[in-house]
Amino acid sequence: MDANELRREPVNVRDIIDEARVSRFQIMIGLLCFLIVALDGFDIAIIGFIAPHVRSDWNLSVMALGPLFSAGLLGLMLGAFLSGPLADRIGRRGVLILSVAWFGAACLASAAAPDIVWLVALRFLTGFGLGGAMPNAITLTSEFSPERRRGTLLTLMFCGFSLGSALGGVVTAYLVAKFGWRGVLIIGGLLPLMLVPVLWLALPESVRFLALGKGNEMHIAAILKRVAPDRAAAEQRYFASDERASASPVRRLFDPDYRRGTLLLWLAFFMSLLLLYMLINWLPILGARSGLSLKQASVFAGLLQGGGVLGAIVLGVMIDRFDAYKVVSAAYLIGAAAVASLAVAGSAWWLAACIFLTGFCVSGSQVCANVIASGFYPTSSRATGVAWALGVGRIGAIAGSFGGALMLSAGWSNAALYLILAVPATLSAAGIFFAGARRARIRAASSGADAALDMPGTEMGS
Template identity: 75%
Template sequence: MDKHDTRHTSVDVRDFINATPVSRFQIMISVLCFLIVALDGFDIAIIGFIAPHIRAEWQLSMVSLGPLFSAGLLGLMVGAFCSGPMADRIGRRRVLILSVAWFGATSAGAAFAPNVEWLIALRFLTGLGLGGAMPNAITLTSEFSPERRRGTLLTLMFCGFSLGSALGGVVTAYLVAGVGWRGLLALGGLLPLALVPVLGFTLPESVRFLAIRGGTQTQIAAILARVAPGRVVVGQQYTAVDDRLPSSPVAQLFHRDYRRGTLLLWLAFFMSLLLLYLLINWLPILAQRSGLTLKQASMFAGLLQGGGVLGAIVLGVLIDRFHPYKVVAATYVMGALALASLAFADGALWLALGIFVTGFCVSGSQVCANVIASAYYPTSNRATGVAWALGIGRIGAVAGSFGGAILLAAGWSNGGLFMILAIPAMLAALGILLAGTKHGRAMERQAGGTPAATSLSKI
């Protein structure tokens, strides 16, 4: 094609990214988002690992730990609900960098809390930033990933969250005696603050967002030239299908093509995060009740996130090759069976294996649920769709944190707790499975009756 012809053609940025191999630039974006969610996971999980030390210092009751756990989760919920629509209007990059700076500063400030009331307030403020960081990291990575590799790249990126959470247990086990719980909170704040200038200089805006929100051709071409050096042609126009509906990004969640699927995804996220955060926050104490030392309990609880890392990697490959909704639903069912088996665990080895398998299935499936949500919605409200699903999930997380406190205070045994926790895992499986059925029908209707594809490369 000569230069004259080139100037009169346009290329969809989605097709451009899909047609190119994964480049070092795209890997860099995934690595930066990996670091963000790793710090996110560390900051969220650390409160569960240091809770026994806070309780001992301030002589707190078991029930009083519930508000401490839930304050950060409430902040996560509010942050997610606010950040999604904001990112769909002003950009993923701006909101992401602001969120990282915010949770870094407030986490560092929480290290100086004089009492539990101040600590609860500062954990809420920290949660606002954490709630904005995660969905936008997911969205930005998704929009720079070729769709044929989206599941693998997103789950590898999101492994940062599980690794960060697991690192919280390891760091607590080895450093808390020397620096105390305040030192660990300070560490959780200083690390993201150090990352902010790196993000400012290197993290790009989503080209799909720029293409539908009035970005210049110069901006878009410059970014695409880093995605695929040598493939950007002078004078070529780069566009994207403007899939905005005549309503706000939030209202689009309830459009007839997305409404039922949205509610089903919310059910899955609510139940999955209720289960995960109850385990993340209370597993160290449950392990301690089983006769382990605080150090052993912290290391033991890290198995949950370790299993989640392996589960995310394995399931990420599977959802790129097979029906993603069925893969995730089946894995949630396996997680329910693993949890039920913990009620009969006899000895530390069985308990450790059961927790690792639970992490593989439940935490790994939750990572893949994020991938599904990022593929479910169009560009115009993708950040909102992911953020609001996570926000609804945070409501479940708050319920899990309070529920754990109530059940333990009521005298429930570890075995009874593990049995009842199999129920939300089964409900998460049901929500994902039905959402997949609904999404397939919606895609068929949009395609004029053509049978819808089921892989992530087509949604």
């Protein structure tokens, strides 16, 4: 096919990205999104590290800290619900940059909070911005990643969140001694604000989103020349394979083709984050109740996070090679067995191994569930699909945080808690597995143009 004929035939932007080698430009996009989610993790984590100092300065009760923790989670949930549809309407880039600027400014303002009421309100606003950043970073990275490497690239990007959370503890320990807890919030606000101009200059709009509109050929060609210079031309016409009219991105989630899968993904996200946040918040206390020292309990809590990082990377590679839904559902089931095994752990080594395996399978699977969600929906509703799944997951996180307190207050034993926590992991496995089965039935019944839709599984090696 000569150049003139090429320009006459519309080109699917997804095919260009999928067929090209991963370029430095795509790596740069992944790195920028890595930094965004790292700052996201940092800002989420620091409130837990500075809480004891806030309590001491203002003479607060332990109960008074509850709203401080939950305000951020509530903001995360609402930010996710609102940012997704907005990004599917106006683009990923603008919403992502605005979200980073928003949570940076809100965190910086938190440093000047005169009392707990103001601090809670500003933590809610910080969470609102954070809730918009995460799903759009996932969506943008996904839409610039070739299908054969999407799982690996997305999970590596998402490891920034764990790195940022870990740095939150290190930075807090150093800064609190010199500048107090307000100094930590100042750093947490300045870092994202410093990143905003870099994002403005370097971060592109998703070409798959641009291809859904009209008159964007030159813009698309300019971006694609940095991905695959030999395939892009200003005179070329481009399209997205899943271009199709829809009343709204939210309604698209409940189209007949997606309704059941949406609800199954929501089940998986809700249960997975319920389990993770219950363990993250209460594992040190459960360890202390088992007779561990506070130092040992903290180390074991770190094993959960470390297992999650390794699990995300290993499972990310696996979902690029095998059926993503089967890999993730199997990992959740192994995680269910691991967390249930904590009930009968007879030694510190066995306990540590079970905690690490729980993090590897459950936390690692949650990262891969984000990859699945990013591939489950078409471009016109992808940001909404990812954001709303995360938003529902945040409801589960809130439930997990409060549920642990209720069960401990009711006198539940550690063994009973660990056994009951196997249930959410099992339900997450079921949600992912049956969402995959639903997708397979839809693809089997599809033909012609419908078979070319950006359905889940094809971009993750299934």
